[in-house]
Amino acid sequence: MKETMKKTAIFTDNLTKSFSRKEVIREFCLSVERGSIYGLLGKNGAGKTTLFKLLLGFLRPNSGIASVLGMDSLKDNCEILRHTGSLIGAPTFYEHLSAVENLRIHLAYMGLEDIEIDPMLKRVGLPAPGPQPVREFSLGMRQRLAIARAVIHRPEVLILDEPVNGLDPGGMRQMRMLFCQLAREEGVTILLSSHLLxxxxxxxxxxxxxxDGRLALEMDTDKLREIHKDDMEDFLIEIMEGGERSDTSDYFRN
Structure with missing residues (x-):
């Protein structure tokens, strides 16, 4: 068990969260390997954002376990935040300040003031925004800055809710390359959600x-692509819509 946990960056067991007696997350069990990229698909309102907030300790579960890097999401919330980067919901900034100034404040808060900022801005496609205040940024520029802020302090885990929202196709491709580089070359574990299959x-x-708050299907991407090489998108959409497939039970957690 201890050896398994060493290889696991994100873990939940029978995690449940209710709002006004309505279960938003229901008996959710998840295990994400260190250094891997895990993609969580779901319709709007399926529970993705609530799950991420539970993992980071922003919400208290009704029951069950949530842990990141072997630390309890509630008891060790502050320590978890030191080792993670996140983007949940619409990013907020100091609107009157520039991109560099916003990142400088973030680094100061994390106690890492010696990290260079310009290389990170270039890495996310904001090479030289200069003194322009963030309030003048486009939606895509704000999203790039939010990703830079999530990554710049060199976290071990990234938890990203709809990270390519507002980006054009070129920006989406750039973020794909960044995420793959972070995981493959730097060993960062990434849990990201999207409705973009x-x-x-x-x-x-x-x-x-x-x-509806439950993990309805889970599978390695290569295997999913192999089994559903001709109808992968249709298959996933049907599951996301809550449809039942006779073959689903054979693939769950394979």
Missing amino acids: SEVGQVADRIGVIV
Whole structure:
């Protein structure tokens, strides 16, 4: 068990969260290997964002376990935040400050003021925004800055909710390359959510589908692509919509 946990970056067991007696996350069990990219697919309202907030300790579960890097998401919340980068919901910034100034404040908060900022801005496609205040940024520029902020302090784990939202096709491709580089070359574990099947399929090592707060399907991407080489998108959409497939039970957690 201890050896398994060493290889696991993100773990939940029977995790449940309710709001006003409505279960939003239901008996959710998840295990994400260190250094891998896990893509979580689901419709709007399926529970993706709630799950991420539970993992980071922003919400208290009704029952079950959530841990990141072997640390309890509630008890060790502050320590987890030191080792993770996240993007959940619409990013907020100091609107009157520049990209560099926003990142400088973030690094100061993390106690890492010696990290160079310009290389990271270039890495996410914001090579020289200069003194321009963030309030003048386009949606795509704001998203790039949010990803830079999530990554710049060199986290071990990234938890990203719809990270390519607002990006054009070129920006999406650039982020795909960045995520793959972070995982393959730097050993960063990435858990990302999306409703864009093509984006998840191109970067994720493993794909999970969340439906009404439950993990309805989970499989290695290569195996999923092999089994459903002609109808992968249709298959996943049907699962996301809550449809039942006679073959689903054979693939769950394979």
